[in-house]
Amino acid sequence: QGGREANQVSDDYRYQDGNYEGYAPNDGYYRGGDEPGHEEDAQSDVTEGHDEDDEVYEGEYQGIPHPDDIKEKQKQRAPAVADEYRDRADLMAERMEDEEQLAHQYENIIEECGHGRFQWTLFFVLGLALMADGVEVFVVGFVLPSAEKDMCLSSSNKGMLGLIVYLGMMVGAVMLGGLADKLGRKKCLIISLAINAAFAFLSSFVQGYGFFLFCRLISGLGIGGSLPIVFAYFSEFLSREKRGEHLSWLCMFWMIGGIFASAMAWSIIPHYGWGFSMGTKYHFHSWRVFVLVCSLPCIASLVALKFMPESPRFLLEMGKHDEAWMILKQVHDTNMRAKGEPERVFTVSYIKTPKQVDEFIEIQSSTGTWYQRWLVRITTTFKQVWDNVLYCLTAQYRMNTLMLAVVWFTMALSYYGLIVWFPDMIRYLQEEAYESRVKIFDDEEVSHFTFNFTLENQIHRNGEYRNDKFIGMKFKEVRFEDSLFEECYFEDVTSSETFFENCTIISTVFYDTDIYEHKFINCRLINSTFLKEKEGCHLDFEEDNDFLIYLVSFLGSLSVLPGNIISALLMDKIGRIKMIGGSMLISAVCCFFLFFGNSESAMIGWQCLFCGASIAAWNALDVITVELYPTDKRATAFGILNGLCKFGAILGNSIFASFVGITKVVPILLASSALVGGGLLALRLPETREQVLM
Numbered sequence: 001q002g003g004r005e006a007n008q009v010s011d012d013y014r015y016q017d018g019n020y021e022g023y024a025p026n027d028g029y030y031r032g033g034d035e036p037g038h039e040e041d042a043q044s045d046v047t048e049g050h051d052e053d054d055e056v057y058e059g060e061y062q063g064i065p066h067p068d069d070i071k072e073k074q075k076q077r078a079p080a081v082a083d084e085y086r087d088r089a090d091l092m093a094e095r096m097e098d099e100e101q102l103a104h105q106y107e108n109i110i111e112e113c114g115h116g117r118f119q120w121t122l123f124f125v126l127g128l129a130l131m132a133d134g135v136e137v138f139v140v141g142f143v144l145p146s147a148e149k150d151m152c153l154s155s156s157n158k159g160m161l162g163l164i165v166y167l168g169m170m171v172g173a174v175m176l177g178g179l180a181d182k183l184g185r186k187k188c189l190i191i192s193l194a195i196n197a198a199f200a201f202l203s204s205f206v207q208g209y210g211f212f213l214f215c216r217l218i219s220g221l222g223i224g225g226s227l228p229i230v231f232a233y234f235s236e237f238l239s240r241e242k243r244g245e246h247l248s249w250l251c252m253f254w255m256i257g258g259i260f261a262s263a264m265a266w267s268i269i270p271h272y273g274w275g276f277s278m279g280t281k282y283h284f285h286s287w288r289v290f291v292l293v294c295s296l297p298c299i300a301s302l303v304a305l306k307f308m309p310e311s312p313r314f315l316l317e318m319g320k321h322d323e324a325w326m327i328l329k330q331v332h333d334t335n336m337r338a339k340g341e342p343e344r345v346f347t348v349s350y351i352k353t354p355k356q357v358d359e360f361i362e363i364q365s366s367t368g369t370w371y372q373r374w375l376v377r378i379t380t381t382f383k384q385v386w387d388n389v390l391y392c393l394t395a396q397y398r399m400n401t402l403m404l405a406v407v408w409f410t411m412a413l414s415y416y417g418l419i420v421w422f423p424d425m426i427r428y429l430q431e432e433a434y435e436s437r438v439k440i441f442d443d444e445e446v447s448h449f450t451f452n453f454t455l456e457n458q459i460h461r462n463g464e465y466r467n468d469k470f471i472g473m474k475f476k477e478v479r480f481e482d483s484l485f486e487e488c489y490f491e492d493v494t495s496s497e498t499f500f501e502n503c504t505i506i507s508t509v510f511y512d513t514d515i516y517e518h519k520f521i522n523c524r525l526i527n528s529t530f531l532k533e534k535e536g537c538h539l540d541f542e543e544d545n546d547f548l549i550y551l552v553s554f555l556g557s558l559s560v561l562p563g564n565i566i567s568a569l570l571m572d573k574i575g576r577i578k579m580i581g582g583s584m585l586i587s588a589v590c591c592f593f594l595f596f597g598n599s600e601s602a603m604i605g606w607q608c609l610f611c612g613a614s615i616a617a618w619n620a621l622d623v624i625t626v627e628l629y630p631t632d633k634r635a636t637a638f639g640i641l642n643g644l645c646k647f648g649a650i651l652g653n654s655i656f657a658s659f660v661g662i663t664k665v666v667p668i669l670l671a672s673s674a675l676v677g678g679g680l681l682a683l684r685l686p687e688t689r690e691q692v693l694m
Helices: 004-012 039-047 069-079 088-113 117-151 155-183 185-203 209-235 242-269 288-291 294-306 312-317 321-336 370-389 398-436 544-558 562-575 578-597 600-628 631-657 663-680
Strands: 014-016 020-021 276-278 282-284 439-442 443-447 455-461 465-467 468-469 474-481 485-487 489-496 499-501 504-506 509-513 523-527 529-531
Touching: 004 242, 088 312, 088 321, 117 155, 117 185, 117 209, 117 242, 117 294, 117 321, 117 544, 155 185, 155 209, 155 370, 155 631, 185 209, 185 288, 185 294, 209 242, 209 600, 209 631, 242 288, 242 544, 242 562, 242 600, 312 321, 312 631, 370 631, 398 544, 398 600, 398 631, 398 663, 485 499, 544 562, 544 600, 562 578, 562 600, 578 600, 578 663, 600 631, 631 663
Parallel strands: 439 455, 443 465, 455 474, 465 485, 468 489, 474 489, 474 499, 485 504, 489 509, 504 523, 509 529
Antiparallel strands: 014 020, 276 282
C-alpha cells in the first residue's frame, strides 16, 4: 500500500498549458477508460479506514482517499515541519499557488459542463433578486405623495424617508457581502432576501412614521446585501467566454424592476379606495397595497433559491472537494440532458483545493454557555470579514480598489443625483405653470353667503366677509391677505397650502376644521373660537402631476433597454474598460444638453437619453468588479464598492435636490465633471476579459 501511494504522488497531476491530466487512478470515480489492475486497488481503498487524526471534509465520502490526504501522509512520514510551526507567509504563498492552479482547472471544468439549462435557470432565479433591488429604489419615491397624507409627513421627514433606504442598502452591501465570502453565496443571499421580504411586508401594515422608517431601513439593509452576492454567485457558474455577456444580460432585471414598480404604482396607487379601515386609527390605503405587491419578486426569488446549489467555486475555496464535485457534476448532467446528450460522462475526477490557512475552530457543546459559544463564533466570523476588507487594501489590490472606488462613487453621485433631480425639476416646472394660472380677487365684499364648493389657486386681497358660512368645503392653494372676517362660521373644512396673512378675524367660529393656528400669519383673532379640530392630515386632493411622475420613471427605466442590449453584445468584444470610459463620457455630454431643458417634455427626453447612455457603464462596472478579485474576497470587495456607491447616492440626492428652483448650473456641472473624471480614471484600470476567475 505504501509503495502504491508513493507512486501515485509522483503522478498526482500534471499542469500543461492550463490543462490537468493524469488524475489519480484510485480516486473512486469513473475515468472514461479501462485500466486493468487498478480495480482491486480501488476497492481496497474504498474499504480502508481513516486514522483518527485524518481530516474529514464536510460532505466528503470518507471511504475515498483524497490525493491531498495521501500527500499529507507522505509529508508526515518525512521529517517535515508541521503547519502550525511554519511561517504564515509560506502558507499563504502555497495557498496562492494552489489558487492559481485551481483557477485554470476550474475554467476547464466549467467549459466541459457547458452553458445551458442550469445557467439559464439560475439566471432567472438571481434575476428576480436583482429585480427586487431595482424595485426597492423606486418604492419610496412612489409612495411619498400618498404616505405624507396618511402619516402627516413634514418636508424633512419626507427627505429622511427617501434617504433611509440608501443608508440601509449601504450597510447591507458591506456586511452581507463580507459574510458571503465566509458563510457561502446561497446562504447569505437567502438571509438577505428573507430580511427584505419580511420587513417590506411588515412596512405595508404599520401606521406610525417611526416604525415605517425603521422597516424600510431594515428592508434596505437586506436587499442591499443581495447585489454583491448575486453577481459573485452567478459569475462562478460562467466560463470566461460567456461571463461578460451574461452578467450584462443579468443587469436587465434591474431595469425590469424599475418598470414593474412604475407600472404597479401607476395602476394601484391612484385607486385610493383600494383598501380598508378598522375604526378611526387604522387605515390600509392603496399605496400600502402597492408596497405589498412590490415584495413579490423578492419572495419569488427566495422560494426558487431553495432549489439552487451553493457555488462550487466557493466550496473549493473552503476545502469541500466532494460537495463541489457533486454540484459540478449536476451542472454538467443537467446541461447535457437538455442538449439531448445524456450519455456524456463528467470526466473530472479530482479538483485542486487550496491550502486552508485560517480554519474555523468549532467549539465543543460542553464549552461555556450557549451564548458564549455563539459570541465566539460571531466575533470570529466578523474578524475574518474584517481581514478580508483589509486584504482589499493590500499592495496587490490597493490601486485597483482605490480607482474602482472613485469610479463607483462618481458614477453614483451623478446618476442617483440626476435621477432625483429630474422628477423634482418636472414638479418645479409644473408648479411654475400652476402659479401662473392663479386668480386674484381684490376688494371683494361678501355677506350672508354660504361657501360649499372648492376654492383653488386663488389670492383674495383686502376683502370683507361678514356673516358668511364655509361648510363642507376645501381650500387648495388659497391665500387671504389683509382681509376681514366678521361673525363667520367654518365647519368641516379641509385645506392644503392655505394661509391667512395680516387678516382680522372677529367673533368667528371654526368647528371641525384643519385650519390650525400656524396658518394664521400676523393675524388678529378677536373673540374667535376653535372647536373640535380635525386630526391627521386630510389631504385628499388628487395630485395630477403624480401620474406624470409615474410615467417619467417608467420611461426612464424603459430607456435603458437599448443600452443594456448593446453593452451585453459588445462587453466581450471591446472590453470592460472601454465600455466604462466611453459610457461615462457620453453621459457627461448628455448632461450639458440639460441646459436646454426648459419644458417638461424636454426634461423627460434628456432623462431617457442620459439613462440609456449610462447603463453600459453600470454593467461594465459590475463585471470588472467581479473579475478583479479572488473568490474568497470577491463578494467582500463588491460589497465595499457598492456600499460606497450608495453613499454617493445619498450625497447626490441631498446636493442635487437642494438646487431645484434655484439654479441648473451647479447640478449639471457637478454631474458632468464627476462623469468625466471617473470615465478618464476608469481607462487606467486593468482589462479583465481574457483572464480566468481567481
